[in-house]
Amino acid sequence: MASVFSTPADLPASIPALVMRAAHLHEGRTALEDAGQCVRYDQLPERMLEISRALMAVGINKGDRVALWAANSIDWVLLALGLQAAGAILVPLNTRMKGHEAADIVARSGARLAFVQEHFLGNDYPAMLAAVRPQSLERMVVIGTAPGAGDQTLSAFLEAGSSVTLDQAQARAAAVRSEDLSDLLFTSGTTGKPKGVMYTHGQSLRAFNEYVRIIGLVPGDRYLIVNPFFHSFGYKAGWLTCLLGGATILPLAMFDADEIFQCVAQQRITILPGPPTLYLSMLDHPRLATADLSSLRVAITGASTIPPVLIKRMREELGFELVTTAYGLTECGGLATICDPQDSAQTIASTSGKPIPGTELAILDAQGHGVPPGEQGEICLRGFHVMPGYFNNPEATSESIDAEGWLHTGDVGSLDAQGNLRITGRLKDMFIVGGFNCYPAEIEACLSEHPAIAQVAVLGVADPRMGEVGCACVVLRQGSELNEAELIAWSRERMANYKVPRKVVFYSALPVNASNKVDKLQLSAQLSA
Incomplete structure (x- = not known):
């Protein structure tokens, strides 16, 4: 069940x-386990x-x-x-x-x-x-x-x-x-x-009961939670989800690839959620070939861009039976859409799935009108899981939730013909090259297809002639070689000229925040310096 x-x-x-209720339903099962x-x-x-x-x-x-x-x-x-x-x-x-x-x-x-x-x-x-x-x-x-x-x-x-x-x-x-x-x-x-x-x-329980159902969590699953508890991914999609489904909560205080390998092998972890950086670190780790990952069953991740090859490698090299992606933000409790785990690797990698039951999703233009499938606009949500508001801040609440109850997320995206959400980026992250709007997530999705690239983040940087141009911050896969001119030439064959990064900076690792997401503010500061 x-x-x-x-x-x-x-x-x-x-x-x-x-x-x-869980004390009676799961009597005798371990709820929490850590360091003995x-x-x-x-x-x-x-x-x-x-x-x-x-x-x-x-x-x-x-x-x-x-x-x-x-x-x-x-x-x-x-x-x-x-x-x-x-x-x-x-x-x-x-x-x-x-x-x-x-x-x-x-x-x-x-x-x-x-x-x-x-x-x-x-x-x-x-x-x-x-x-x-x-x-x-x-x-x-x-x-x-x-x-x-x-x-x-x-x-x-x-x-x-x-x-x-x-x-x-x-x-x-x-x-x-x-x-x-x-x-x-x-x-x-x-x-x-x-x-x-x-x-x-009530909002949290209803939303994450759906999450339990969709990811197929069952009583007795062992759920390693690396995502910090101060964030909804670690709290609600983490330990609260475990209590709803009768799983064992195994908290990990900080991300460490060596410790993750050890925990999976020794604690027989079955569910391992995390941002793409977590799985990329595992796939690039020298212990991968000898690590016992046979207990792993379910992976849940979320980001605006996930290369389809990552989904494929997570299944084939890390051994996950089920990999899915989800989208949400704090203002809707952390969960709004999720992919059906039976979807193709391409769908799971390139979209964030469909709305959970009880949620409406619309892509609206600047005038608040809906746009056709395939066209981009602001992602807006309405339903039981939209926050009551910001604490002691009615002005900010009214700016985020309109008179019709739509939560304006500030994220840009589109819907495909099947109704799956494709995230393009943040409105505030958009940069303009020669009068054309550029959305980082869209460019990152294309660059991620390059076989030498393990991870990439794109930002707009100042340019004296164009006003702004794209800068790709790249981490290469182990053993791969690639230079700036080669990547720019490769990009010109695959995307419109205005989207092609004019600059490429190579990193051994991209800076991440406490939630292990790429810290673009820090990247921007480094590039400016």
Whole structure:
């Protein structure tokens, strides 16, 4: 059985209610596993409510915001579930942030309490936040052995929960409704300060129940989650998906190809989601020929451009039975469209599939009118999974969601004859060469077909004659050779002249952000310098 809940009406009302249901449905199965520590599904409610009781003891009420600044771990999942069961709203913080960036989100979300990891990636997170601590933050609980610059350790915080009874915590959890906010995820902030996306329990459960069904997740699957939990790919398409389907959550704190090979072999991983960079790193790794990847069954990725040859190699060289791609953004909970796993490699590579049930998809021109199949326009979404709005920002909400309920994504794309979404790029990433609009993703898709190219990112750069021209940032496959003149000549035979990159820069690896996606802001800064 791929999905426990066959219709939206069958779904639990909230994430805490899902935990209670899963404890009975999957009793005896392992829910969480990491570094020898295991938590069974039937143990989850007690572990969740232990955290709820401590939060209630210090006065956290329904609707309060609680921040979580930590790397992927068992504690991350338990803390998130515990605060949601207390009726609070989860505010995840990006582990790549500096103190002032984290403090800004803590302040603007009005978080009263923050769970903060002691150390990660050489950073002392409590000290970074303490230096710029907002007055609204009443308590900083440190996930670690010493409070340091925080107020107390997690173990000391949990001890105080004994003043709240289990019955009181259960009653609070049972009172959480489908329409209550479950989380406040802040967008990346590439244009101004990050905006807090409000999202409800019911929206997440309905969308990712569909995800469970489509990818064919079954109880007992072992799901390695490298994608960071502060992002919807690691949180909702990660551990929440596992709870919906009865899979085992195996968190990995950071991307490391050697560790991934080891985890897959030793932990018998069956599902491995990630951005294309994850699979490219595996395919290019010297251990590939000797690694035991026989347990792998399902891969889920997402990006505007994925070479069809990558899908083929993932099946043939990494051994995945099922490979699919999906599209979404934080404002719609992280999932809007997904490919049918039975689609061809070409369809899975070149499109992001069709809308999930309950979702409308339209490609609109600048005047808000629909365009015919094959023509490009802005990708707009409407349905149950569109956010209620941005937190304390009605102006930004009205700019993103129009009067007819369409969410304007800022992404450019088209629909093929079968209704599959093809993403061309971001409106803001478009550059103009001699009066012609150029969309990076479209050019990247073509360049990715070159047999010597492992990965490519295209940006517009200033040019004194043309205003802007395309620059291709290229990583070559191991053992391949290619120079700038050869790639430009190859491109001229395959795309319109204005799309042909005028510059090519070769990299050993492209810079990536915390979600392991290519960081075009950093690339742009490097090229400008």
